[in-house]
Amino acid sequence: MKHLILGTAGHVDHGKTALVRALTGVDTDRLEEEKKRGITIVLGFAEMELPGGIQVGIVDVPGHERFVNQMLAGVGGVDMIMLVVAADEGVMPQTREHFDICRLLNVRKGLTVITKTDLVDTEWLALVQQDVEGLIEGTFLEGRPVCPVSAKTGDGMGALKKSLAEIAGEVEDRDSRGILRLPVDRVFTMKGFGTVITGTLLSGNVKNGEAVEILPGGLQARVRGMQVHSKSVEEALAGQRTALNLQGVEKESIRRGDTVTVPGLLTPTYMVDAVVTLLPDVEKPLKNRSLIRFYIGASRGVGNIVHLDREQLMPEEQGYAQIRLREPVVAMGGDRFILRSVSENRTIGGGEILDPQPRKHKTSDPSVVPSLEVLKEGSPEEKAVVFLRHAGFSGMDLAGFRCRLPLAKGTAKKILQRLRERGEAVTLLADTLHLLHMDHLKKIEKKTLSVLTGYHRSKPLEPGIPKAELASRLSTMIGEKVFPSILNHLSRGGKVIVEENRVRLPEHKVCLTSEEEEAARKIEALYKEAGLAPPYSRKLSGELGLEESLVAEILRHLVERKSLTHIQGDLFMDTKALEAGREKVRAVLEGEGEISVAGMRELLGLTRKYLIPLLEYFDGIGFTARKGDVRVLR
Structure with missing residues (x-):
């Protein structure tokens, strides 16, 4: 079954509500003040089924200029419109403004209805029809039906329904596979149910029991029930007027213009890039950084328009702009919006969002336009x-x-x-499916190779830069989350070599000078001779007459060569001596099951100066485990 939304548009007191009542039997004027004054003040809703089984939700909008905000909240999600013109008055100011709004929002389907035909004669009706034809000439309503009707007598209503059905058949179905978006146009509480919101489901679908998020506030809720066309359903689809009973949120925390969506997917924004059109009847240009009122979906806000391709936008011109808002909105690419002047409170233009999450542009940047x-x-x-x-x-x-x-x-x-x-x-x-543009990868690659080149130059005896240090040096470009992927890509491409916890250039080899080789041999021999009781490295510099930095690099080099093993701090031991001592301990533990500190001291012939660090090392590598006052095999 096809579902779509039909909106009314037209001047105040031109019979929009009476027309909806004649079509559906529903009086959309709910407020006492509306009935008293005979005009619509807030949005009204009704539904009907057209021939062919087309389910239509109707949004009846206020026609008074003071309530254009209400009109904008309702017309944002419509698929087609009925432009309503009263036969006794003809085209009026709000007729034109409402029609301008529909065109700016890119409504492409609809028809015109001339109401109150029972109040005029045929000659006058012909004049009004000419007036209407002049208004719609060159627009999406040109060539579409113009239906004279009387809601009072019923004349023309059958033909109107037939025309509505024909046009409704042309409307493309909304995408129920897209992201769930339901702009809230009403929120209230129902006794026994709690918080209820209503709106037009712009895209996606929602099911009973699903978790939802309400933006821009980030409120979390769950759908405990829903209705479409006043009937309880298990699932609502794009294009349907939908009421959701929400669990976990209070009415006071939700406001008109909020968007119900999938948790964690959409992000509210303070800026949008857009193509903007200024209406032809606007009396003055829209200057750069002008203050404007911004309407999207059922929400509205205030912001400044920054022109990106000109200093000012002239009437009937189209240009690129960045709109910077004072409060966040929820938007997606392709969304349409309306601009109204702050001072005159009238519609001046609108446009289409091109980028809902842009960076802040400099107008001098030649790549923007x-x-x-x-x-x-x-x-x-x-x-x-x-x-x-x-x-x-x-x-x-x-x-x-x-x-x-x-x-x-x-x-x-x-x-x-x-x-x-x-x-x-x-x-x-x-x-x-997180992607990176190849141009950015090349820049990251260039930076990475530069860091590695500098590191190898400053520390030639190290086999490579520690991964953590490389990640830190690249942190201004890439985040911790994607660093492993970047490194993996560079490694697969042969740009870098990753060995254990270090990264190096493919051509980097640790090469000692003859002087460094001589120093390394001395240090290696010294540790070999000392066995499990070597000098602490901080004393080597003085004993050998070498720079501390050189000693540190040689020690790291000997550790990489596995000649020495780093125990802790500045304590290193000859690897072969360490393995021999470890095997002695293993033999005792396998035979006796445990060994005390005193037993270990006697077994290895060490003082506490070396014994305690060695015990902690054995525990740390998972060789032994402390159990009370003794050690056991882990």
């Missing part, structure tokens, strides 16, 4: 490349791409895999 042109006109693959470039050294995972490109998960995966196959990107983390 070409990138935005690709995001506006390019293919999904071309857009993915731009986003990957913008992600910098951090790269971007599948979830990040889907927040910027409104694609089904499978489609997005295929696009990213093609980028990888073409050599434009490499995989950092396979489980989340």
Whole structure:
């Protein structure tokens, strides 16, 4: 069964609510003040089934200019509109503003309804029809039905329903495989149920019992029940008017404009890159950094518009801009928005979001506009490349791409895999399909090789730089999470050699000078002769007349060669002597099961100065374990 949302649009008191009542039998004016004044103040909702089994949710919006905020909250998720014009008044200011808003939001389907035909004669009706045709000329409503009706007498209602069914059949289904997004347009409590929110399910689906997140506040909740078209269901799909009974949140913590979504996927933003259009009847240009009111989905905020390709936007012009907001909003690439002036409180333009998570641009950066042109006109693959470039050294995972490109998960995966196959990107983390643009990898590679070259030059006797130190030196470029993947990629490509816990250049070899070789032989012989009671390394410099730094490097070199073993601090021992002592201890423990400190001292002939560090070393490598006052084999 097909589901879609139909919205009304038109001037105050032009019969929108009466028309909805005639179509559905539902009076969408719920408030006492609405009934008293005879005008709609807040959003009203109804539903109907059109021929062909098409389920239609209807959003009835206020027509008064004071309630345009309400209108904008309701029209954001509609699939088609009924532009309503009263026969006794014709096209009025809010008719034009509502129609402008629908076009700016890229509504592409709909029809025009001339109401209250029972109040005028045929000659006057013909004049109003001409007025309407002048308004819709050159727009998506040109050539679509213009239906004269009387909600009072019922004249024309049958033809209207038939036309609605024909146009509804042309509306494409929304993507229920996309990311769950339900902008909240109402929130209330029901006795015995708790918090209930309503909205139009823009994309994705939601099921009973699922965990959800409410943004921008980051509230966590669970769906305990839901209704679509006033009927309880187990699952709601994109394109349906949906009411969710939420568990775990209070009504007061949710407000209109919040978005119900999948936990941990979308990120609220204070900035968006966009293509912006200024309406032709705006009286003055929109200057750089002008204060504007920003409307997206059911939310609104205030911010500044920063033009990226000009100093000011003239009426009827289109340009690229970054909108910097004072409060966060939830947005995705392709979302439409409306701009209204702060001073005059009127609609001045709108546009399409190209990047919902941009970096803060400098207007002098020559790469900004070409990138935005690709995001506006390019293919999904071309857009993915731009986003990957913008992600910098951090790269971007599948979830990040889907927040910027409104694609089904499978489609997005295929696009990213093609980028990888073409050599434009490499995989950092396979489980989340976390990619890095090849240009950024080359920069990381260049930095890594520079660090290694410098390290080898300053410490030629070391076999390589410790991994932890290399990660620290690259931390301004790449995070700890992706460092192993970067290192693995460079290693597979033969750029670096990873040996145990160190990294080196392939050409690096530890080569001692003749003087260093002589010093190493002396140190090695000294430790060999001393056995398990060697000098502490801090004394070697003075005894041998060598620089402390050189002694330290030679000791590290001898450890790497496995001639010496580092026990702790500045205590090293001859490896063969250490192994011989270890075998003595093993023989005793295998025969007697345990050995005391005194027994160990007698067995190895050591003073406490050497015995205690040696015991701790044996414990540390898992050879022995302390059990009370004795040692046993681990």
